[in-house]
Amino acid sequence: MSFLFKLGICGLVLVLAYSAYLDSVVTQKFEGKKWAIPAQVYARPLELYEGRLLNPKELQAQLKRQGYQAVRTARRTGTFSRSGNTFVIYSRAFHFPDGAEMSRKAKVVFAGNEIVSLNNADGSALPLLRLDPQPVGGIYPASYEDRILIRLSQAPKYLTKALMAVEDQRFYDHWGISPTSIARAFIVNMMAGGLVQGGSTLTQQLVKNFYLTNERTLTRKINEAIMSVLLEVHYSKDEILEAYLNEVYLGQHGRRAIHGFGLASQFYFAQPLKELSLAKTALLVGIVKGPSYYNPRRFPERAMERRNLVLDVLAAEGIVSQAEVDRSKKLPSGVVTREQVNTSAYPAYIDMVKKQLREDYDEKDLTSEGLRIFTNMDPIIQRYAQKSMTETVQILETKDPALQGAMVVTSAQTGDLLAVVGDKRPGYVGFNRAIEAQRQVGSLLKPAIYLTALEQPARFTLTTPVKDSPIKVKDGKGGFWEPQNYDGKSRGEVSLQKALTHSYNQAATQTGMALGIDNVLKTMRRLGINKPLPKYPSILLGAVSLSPMDIASMYQTIASGGYQMPIRAIEAVVDAKGQPLKRYNISVKKAFEPAPVELLRNAMGQVMREGTGRRAYWSLDKNIQVAGKTGTTNDLRDSWFAGFTGNLLAVTWLGNDDNSPTSLTGSSGALRVWTKLMQQIPVSSVKSLSSNRIEYVWVKPETHKLADMTCEGAVQVPYIIGSEPREFDECTSPARAKARTFFDSVRKWFE
Amino acid sequence: MTKIIISIGFSLLLAGCAGTGQPLSSSEAVIPAEEPTSPYEGRQDALGALLNQAVKALESGELSSASSWLSRAMRVEPTDPAIYYYLAKLRMEQGNVAEARELAGRAMSLAPDQALRDKLNDFLGLSG
Numbered sequence: 001m002s003f004l005f006k007l008g009i010c011g012l013v014l015v016l017a018y019s020a021y022l023d024s025v026v027t028q029k030f031e032g033k034k035w036a037i038p039a040q041v042y043a044r045p046l047e048l049y050e051g052r053l054l055n056p057k058e059l060q061a062q063l064k065r066q067g068y069q070a071v072r073t074a075r076r077t078g079t080f081s082r083s084g085n086t087f088v089i090y091s092r093a094f095h096f097p098d099g100a101e102m103s104r105k106a107k108v109v110f111a112g113n114e115i116v117s118l119n120n121a122d123g124s125a126l127p128l129l130r131l132d133p134q135p136v137g138g139i140y141p142a143s144y145e146d147r148i149l150i151r152l153s154q155a156p157k158y159l160t161k162a163l164m165a166v167e168d169q170r171f172y173d174h175w176g177i178s179p180t181s182i183a184r185a186f187i188v189n190m191m192a193g194g195l196v197q198g199g200s201t202l203t204q205q206l207v208k209n210f211y212l213t214n215e216r217t218l219t220r221k222i223n224e225a226i227m228s229v230l231l232e233v234h235y236s237k238d239e240i241l242e243a244y245l246n247e248v249y250l251g252q253h254g255r256r257a258i259h260g261f262g263l264a265s266q267f268y269f270a271q272p273l274k275e276l277s278l279a280k281t282a283l284l285v286g287i288v289k290g291p292s293y294y295n296p297r298r299f300p301e302r303a304m305e306r307r308n309l310v311l312d313v314l315a316a317e318g319i320v321s322q323a324e325v326d327r328s329k330k331l332p333s334g335v336v337t338r339e340q341v342n343t344s345a346y347p348a349y350i351d352m353v354k355k356q357l358r359e360d361y362d363e364k365d366l367t368s369e370g371l372r373i374f375t376n377m378d379p380i381i382q383r384y385a386q387k388s389m390t391e392t393v394q395i396l397e398t399k400d401p402a403l404q405g406a407m408v409v410t411s412a413q414t415g416d417l418l419a420v421v422g423d424k425r426p427g428y429v430g431f432n433r434a435i436e437a438q439r440q441v442g443s444l445l446k447p448a449i450y451l452t453a454l455e456q457p458a459r460f461t462l463t464t465p466v467k468d469s470p471i472k473v474k475d476g477k478g479g480f481w482e483p484q485n486y487d488g489k490s491r492g493e494v495s496l497q498k499a500l501t502h503s504y505n506q507a508a509t510q511t512g513m514a515l516g517i518d519n520v521l522k523t524m525r526r527l528g529i530n531k532p533l534p535k536y537p538s539i540l541l542g543a544v545s546l547s548p549m550d551i552a553s554m555y556q557t558i559a560s561g562g563y564q565m566p567i568r569a570i571e572a573v574v575d576a577k578g579q580p581l582k583r584y585n586i587s588v589k590k591a592f593e594p595a596p597v598e599l600l601r602n603a604m605g606q607v608m609r610e611g612t613g614r615r616a617y618w619s620l621d622k623n624i625q626v627a628g629k630t631g632t633t634n635d636l637r638d639s640w641f642a643g644f645t646g647n648l649l650a651v652t653w654l655g656n657d658d659n660s661p662t663s664l665t666g667s668s669g670a671l672r673v674w675t676k677l678m679q680q681i682p683v684s685s686v687k688s689l690s691s692n693r694i695e696y697v698w699v700k701p702e703t704h705k706l707a708d709m710t711c712e713g714a715v716q717v718p719y720i721i722g723s724e725p726r727e728f729d730e731c732t733s734p735a736r737a738k739a740r741t742f743f744d745s746v747r748k749w750f751e
Numbered sequence: 752m753t754k755i756i757i758s759i760g761f762s763l764l765l766a767g768c769a770g771t772g773q774p775l776s777s778s779e780a781v782i783p784a785e786e787p788t789s790p791y792e793g794r795q796d797a798l799g800a801l802l803n804q805a806v807k808a809l810e811s812g813e814l815s816s817a818s819s820w821l822s823r824a825m826r827v828e829p830t831d832p833a834i835y836y837y838l839a840k841l842r843m844e845q846g847n848v849a850e851a852r853e854l855a856g857r858a859m860s861l862a863p864d865q866a867l868r869d870k871l872n873d874f875l876g877l878s879g
Contacts, residue, residue: 561860
């Protein structure tokens with residue numbers, strides 16, 4: 001008797017100790033989930049002002065994406081009205097890192113694609129209207145997963161009622177476990193001879209979600225039951241229900257698990273949860289039982305049947321009228337295709353935000369809750385970038401179904417990262433080619449060779465003849481390397497400018513070898529390539545694997561006129577009190593003098609006018625000056641284009657993930673994606689850099705000689721002063737030649 | 752020989768220009784060291800309004816606010832040299848001379864008008 005008593009005491013102590021242990025585990029889990037409010041990520045706010053180029057259709061679409069309601073008369077914040085070219089927008093107040101922006105009622109008038117007038121609705125002057133920014137996701141800075149958290153009060157009317165009716169009718173009465181439910185489920189399952197009904201309460205399901213694995217052992221069941229009771233002791237029913245709404249597993253999207261009704265609503269319906277209809281709410285509630293079995297995209301009929309069952313339960317319980325249930329049952333599922341969902345999510349861009357959070361901020365600061373991350377993502381450009389990629393690949397993939405692509409768009413002058421495309425499928429989560437794909441870059445490195453040359457004006461100018469003849473050099477690996485031109489022909493001698501314009505391989509190799517590989521490599525690094533570059537001659541023709549983001553860094557330096565700058569996804573991070581977090585210092589650094597960079601930019605403009613990039617002007621306005629370079633690798637494995645306008649820089653890549661050949665050159669593939677983007681958004685011309693070291697001189701480029709402007713084939717070419725040709729082409733009139741010689745000598749005395 | 756004659760001629764000419772220019776500028780030039788108000792006061796266009804705010808913030812020493820106004824201005828007009836000039840002044844206030852000079856250099860490469868060019872030359876001269 002005393003032995004049994006002792007054993008009993010011992011057992012009790014053990015159970016208590018074990019419960020205490022489980023208690024700490026479960027409360028820790030719960031607190032972790034409950035308080036981990038994700039950092040909210042925002043796109044760049046839309047700024048409206050007179051002179052801004054914007055398609056009014058695009059403004060309307062963007063307002064809707066930001067949840068602005070289209071109304072007849074805008075009377076509340078968050079609404080707008082439109083009549084023809086005139087919008088009245090009642091903007092929302094918003095607290096930006098640089099201060100509060102108040103709510104305004106503004107009148108915006110368009111003429112074509114330009115805002116021609118912007119005023120407060122009362123007629124007073126308004127130079128600028130900054131709208132509240134579009135939220136583009138949430139990040140848990142610690143784990144870098146995303147979730148859309150909701151409060152219980154934000155749940156649609158029938159969600160919690162339906163959940164309880166279907167999953168746990170006695171939720172508000174039980175203590176975490178419900179013996180009657182278990183008994184009922186047991187009997188039902190016995191009768192059916194299989195698992196039909198679960199007896200788990202919502203609390204138990206929540207506890208189950210805290211575990212990563214899904215084993216079904218008795219120990220686990222017992223642990224879950226104890227933990228459920230413990231949770232109920234610590235927290236109110238509403239707190240548990242709220243955690244459940246945000247935690248429950250509702251689907252899978254590649255590597256990404258869809259947790260919580262907030263995210264699921266976006267994932268299945270591309271809509272915020274609070275806007276869901278009864279039918280859609282019922283569908284989500286139905287999925288809870290088995291997200292893969294009732295996957296509405298894979299098994300639409302099964303999911304619909306389940307939805308209607310949920311609706312019937314709601315009618316039977318008297319929660320919703322029979323008439324409304326009957327009407328809802330007739331509705332289609334409303335599930336959107338993956339593509340549609342994904343246009344509202346920007347995982348490729350968010351990847352870059354996470355990367356820069358890790359690199360530029362102190363990890364300690366990121367653990368505080370309620371952070372707000374302001375990014376440079378331009379929601380309109382991001383959408384067009386993805387659209388240009390998706391649509392172009394759709395045309396090209398008839399020949400090559402596995403064809404993939406990536407794109408990076410930045411602001412040409414500042415390095416702000418405006419858009420990232422990591423896959424041909426919009427919103428696809430997984431391999432992000434813009435950052436992760438390492439591909440041979442081909443001719444994209446040629447500008448580095450010619451920039452090295454142009455920095456030596458005494459030896460090289462744009463019209464200096466360079467050799468385009470067969471060359472055989474030691475490959476640095478014990479053999480020899482003999483590059484060929486794309487068309488197999490050698491042209492003997494061509495001007496440096498023409499060598500770049502037509503991307504002649506032999507001319508690039510000859511020039512690069514003459515300059516010395518070390519010097520060219522140095523230029524590549526100064527341009528902003530931080531990856532290791534092999535010191536083999538073949539690097540001159542791009543035999544190195546880099547990502548589209550690496551190429552964007554390099555071309556950013558050229559687009560900005562010689563300034564190396566980091567590509568920035570994050571504009572600012574502020575804490576819950578609105579204080580900006582400290583960021584590791586990043587700075588813009590002058591890497592090149594403007595004069596040689598201007599010459600290179602001029603030649604890259606020629607690439608677009610008459611060289612390998614000329615295809616762009618099939619669809620771009622001829623008056624817009626753009627600059628760029630194509631890249632094609634061996635056997636057409638990679639199709640690249642990197643180019644810029646006055647305001648935008650974009651790098652595009654197309655290829656197969658398994659590195660098999662495509663049938664595309666840089667011009668027939670990647671350039672088409674680039675052009676498609678640039679023709680859909682307002683672009684400005686590349687402006688020449690002004691430098692007192694540059695002068696424009698009339699020459700005949702083929703002969704590298706001075707010419708009269710009346711000479712046939714004469715053009716104005718920029719030269720670094722003092723490096724222009726001395727000799728006169730035979731077409732030049734002797735008098736002019738003499739006059740010029742005289743002025744030249746006068747000037748020389750004063751230098 | 753011709754060289755020498757011509758160069759002397761030029762030198763005289765230059766000296767002459769300078770000579771006649773001097774009295775004029777000295778009578779007119781009461782140039783204050785700091786411009787008292789923003790040259791963008793009252794501007795109703797987006798760039799002007801943002802620069803006006805930036806200049807005011809800069810003058811009253813609110814550097815982080817000035818920086819925000821200038822970044823917004825840069826988004827509106829990324830190649831306006833005046834923005835880079837004020838950014839240069841901002842960096843100078845923050846004690847970052849090297850970056851200030853680079854920004855002024857960048858402003859110079861963006862085709863500033865004569866007035867701004869003069870300011871930039873002064874700035875580069877002072878910071879040199």
